[in-house]
Amino acid sequence: MCGRYLFSDGKNPTLLKIKKYYQEKLSLDVFNQISFEEVFPSQKTVVFLMDNENKLHPSIMKWGLTLNKKQVINLRDENKIAMKYKPxxxxxxxxxxxxxxxxxxxxxxxxxxxxxxxGCYNDDNEFAIITEEANSELSKIHSRTPFTLSKDDFKDYFKRDIVYSNQYKIIDKT
Known part of the structure; x- marks a missing residue:
């Protein structure tokens, strides 16, 4: 389930702006260590945290939480392990x-x-994507799917007060 994702397809202005921000802020050597396109497990990339003023800010983290000496890229929402980590x-x-x-x-x-x-992350700046059972349409491809949020859900998600996903908005572009 969700073994790769595409950070930026080069078209979305928001994601291009984030990439440009880091390109200007970081040395070329450090910038080149961050995946801004197709992201594979164990790579560093950008995730977003919410500050006390309810504003998102980017942070660089590695995809894969260390859990019982194993790298875990996805955590099931149903077993509530993700609740032990920060959102x-x-x-x-x-x-x-x-x-x-x-x-x-x-x-x-x-x-x-x-x-x-x-997603959720630990103090070592490692993160995992939270997953759930796929809805009837998505389950034709795979039984699990990432837990998706709308922008309106962000504040509730960071307060850990959200219990549903926005799977119905996901489309297969294959």
């Missing part, structure tokens, strides 16, 4: 999923070309 949001152009039987690669996004995934 973050992964903003991306979309995510990839492989068909259960045929291993065909599918790309999921929204009509806006930007998707917001619920």
């Amino acid at each position: 973050c949001i992964i903003i991306a152009s979309g995510y990839y999923e492989w068909q259960k039987n045929t291993k065909e690669k599918h790309f999921f996004t929204t009509n806006s070309g930007m998707i917001c995934l619920a």
